[in-house]
Amino acid sequence: MFVVEVSELCKSYGDRLAVDDASLSVERGEIFGLIGPNGAGKTTVIECIEGLRVPDRGRIRVLGLDPVRDGREMRRLIGCQLQDSALPHRIKVREALKLFASLAPGASRWEELLEQWGLADKRDAAFGSLSGGQRQRLFVALALVNDPEVVFLDEMTTGLDPAARRTAWDLIRRLRDRGATVILVTHFMDEAEELCDWLAVMRQGRIIAADSPRGLIDRFAPGINITFSSENGDLGWLEQLEPVHSMSRRGRRVSLEADSDALVAVAGALFEHGLHPADLDVNRPSLEDVFLALTGERAADEPAVSSGEGGSGGSGGQAGGGPGGAAAGHNRAESPRMIKGVRRG
Ligand SMILES: Nc1ncnc2c1ncn2[C@@H]1O[C@H](COP(=O)(O)OP(=O)(O)OP(=O)(O)O)[C@@H](O)[C@H]1O
Numbered sequence: 424m425f426v427v428e429v430s431e432l433c434k435s436y437g438d439r440l441a442v443d444d445a446s447l448s449v450e451r452g453e454i455f456g457l458i459g460p461n462g463a464g465k466t467t468v469i470e471c472i473e474g475l476r477v478p479d480r481g482r483i484r485v486l487g488l489d490p491v492r493d494g495r496e497m498r499r500l501i502g503c504q505l506q507d508s509a510l511p512h513r514i515k516v517r518e519a520l521k522l523f524a525s526l527a528p529g530a531s532r533w534e535e536l537l538e539q540w541g542l543a544d545k546r547d548a549a550f551g552s553l554s555g556g557q558r559q560r561l562f563v564a565l566a567l568v569n570d571p572e573v574v575f576l577d578e579m580t581t582g583l584d585p586a587a588r589r590t591a592w593d594l595i596r597r598l599r600d601r602g603a604t605v606i607l608v609t610h611f612m613d614e615a616e617e618l619c620d621w622l623a624v625m626r627q628g629r630i631i632a633a634d635s636p637r638g639l640i641d642r643f644a645p646g647i648n649i650t651f652s653s654e655n656g657d658l659g660w661l662e663q664l665e666p667v668h669s670m671s672r673r674g675r676r677v678s679l680e681a682d683s684d685a686l687v688a689v690a691g692a693l694f695e696h697g698l699h700p701a702d703l704d705v706n707r708p709s710l711e712d713v714f715l716a717l718t719g720e721r722a723a724d725e726p727a728v729s730s731g732e733g734g735s736g737g738s739g740g741q742a743g744g745g746p747g748g749a750a751a752g753h754n755r756a757e758s759p760r761m762i763k764g765v766r767r768g
């Protein structure tokens with residue numbers, strides 16, 4: 424069942440089209456991530472779903488409710504951490520949590536949230552005296568005070584130190600494991616890859632791809648890069664291996680672009696030829712490579728070319744078939760819902 428459904432959402436600020444025909448759907452109990460460059464329209468989409476902005480066009484449902492028409496009812500069931508938030512500087516941490524809890528009937532978890540989000544020793548501190556990361560944690564705690572069924576987190580971990588970020592990830596996973604649905608915006612690709620079950624990539628107001636993190640990597644940054652050092656000048660036989668697409672050399676350093684499962688074949692062939700390089704290394708593309716391939720400058724004006732089976736990969740910005748083509752192809756050919764439909768099959 425889809426907890427959040429957005430279809431054909433458009434939103435302009437004056438003559439600036441911020442969201443252009445965006446559709447997405449979020450299943451109950453998943454962590455859904457929205458990624459994309461600055462200004463892509465992520466916050467605008469989230470704020471329309473939260474009922475904070477009125478769309479120009481399109482249909483939004485959250486737990487079956489219309490954020491504009493059923494806003495009051497919906498807000499009882501959701502929690503929002505906004506990208507830009509502020510509180511009066513003199514309000515104390517525990518006062519803020521108590522205040523937010525008092526607005527949500529039945530909410531009693533604020534003491535627990537203080538502990539969970541590492542704010543217990545700041546309970547009597549004024550908001551104005553908190554560090555950036557402490558403020559951020561307070562806003563996440565405030566978003567969770569009503570035990571929401573759907574949680575929106577817009578750059579939740581920006582400003583958090585590495586340990587706090589890991590703790591936040593654990594807490595978000597626990598939320599999901601309790602049955603909540605989490606929708607988050609992040610610029611940290613490791614966070615998106617680690618945490619999200621499903622991702623939508625936005626660029627220039629449009630959703631250009633949607634899939635699991637693994638699925639995005641397989642589609643848009645396929646293959647691996649294998650490197651090792653060798654004095655042997657005649658390695659042409661490596662290029663004859665089926666999963667190897669190309670080989671290049673810089674001095675002693677040999678670099679192979681190959682299918683993602685090529686390592687065993689390459690290692691076996693090296694062994695058979697009496698080569699045992701101690702520095703045999705593999706680079707697997709990450710979500711960051713997908714991000715750069717799909718949203719990089721090159722993608723903007725390239726003509727559409729056939730999408731993705733090509734064997735480049737390993738290093739970023741070289742998704743098979745060309746990022747422009749792949750991205751544009753998905754924009755036209757598949758709605759996020761259709762892409763999503765493939766997922767369970
Ligand atoms: N209140 C506003 N008034 C006018 N233009 C706006 C407003 N809010 C956003 N925009 C514009 O709409 C576009 C999308 O902005 P949005 O904040 O949704 O992007 P974003 O993807 O969340 O970016 P970021 O990663 O920087 O947070 C941008 O071009 C931005 O300048």
Ligand SMILES: [Mg+2]
Pocket residue numbers: 465466467506577
């Ligand atoms: Mg934003």
